[in-house]
Amino acid sequence: MDGQAIQERAAARTAELPGADLEHPFGPDWDVFKVRGRVFMLQTRVTGEPIVIVKARPADGAALREAFPEITPGYHMNKRHWITLHEGAGIDPQLVEDLVTESYLLVIEKNLPRAQRPVDPDTFGQVRA
Numbered sequence: 001m002d003g004q005a006i007q008e009r010a011a012a013r014t015a016e017l018p019g020a021d022l023e024h025p026f027g028p029d030w031d032v033f034k035v036r037g038r039v040f041m042l043q044t045r046v047t048g049e050p051i052v053i054v055k056a057r058p059a060d061g062a063a064l065r066e067a068f069p070e071i072t073p074g075y076h077m078n079k080r081h082w083i084t085l086h087e088g089a090g091i092d093p094q095l096v097e098d099l100v101t102e103s104y105l106l107v108i109e110k111n112l113p114r115a116q117r118p119v120d121p122d123t124f125g126q127v128r129a
Contacts, residue, residue, distance in 0.1 A: 003050030003087035013100040019118030040107040052085040054103035
């Protein structure tokens with residue numbers, strides 16, 4: 001996927017997530033996506049290319065960086081907990097959606113009290129029988 005398509009798919013996925021909001025606290029060059037005031041995704045072109053930055057569990061982030069040359073440590077974020085998606089053949093729409101969703105759920109699980117959670121991270125996305 002090219003960088004523009006990655007950003008478009010990531011932004012489209014956030015529109016499907018309950019409680020997700022788009023803000024611009026760092027100016028018009030940064031799209032900052034939050035859930036209940038907590039950042040779970042950023043998008044920018046300040047590096048000269050369109051990139052998407054999402055949260056990942058440290059072990060998952062390390063595995064993704066090893067498996068995909070298009071995934072690097074989080075740009076201007078904690079390198080252990082955030083990853084950056086760059087354009088490239090290894091990135092597909094489903095991977096983008098999965099990484100955005102996982103970032104959203106991680107923020108809910110780790111940063112929001114149960115009473116503020118828009119979804120239950122343990123059951124979100126599961127089909128009920």
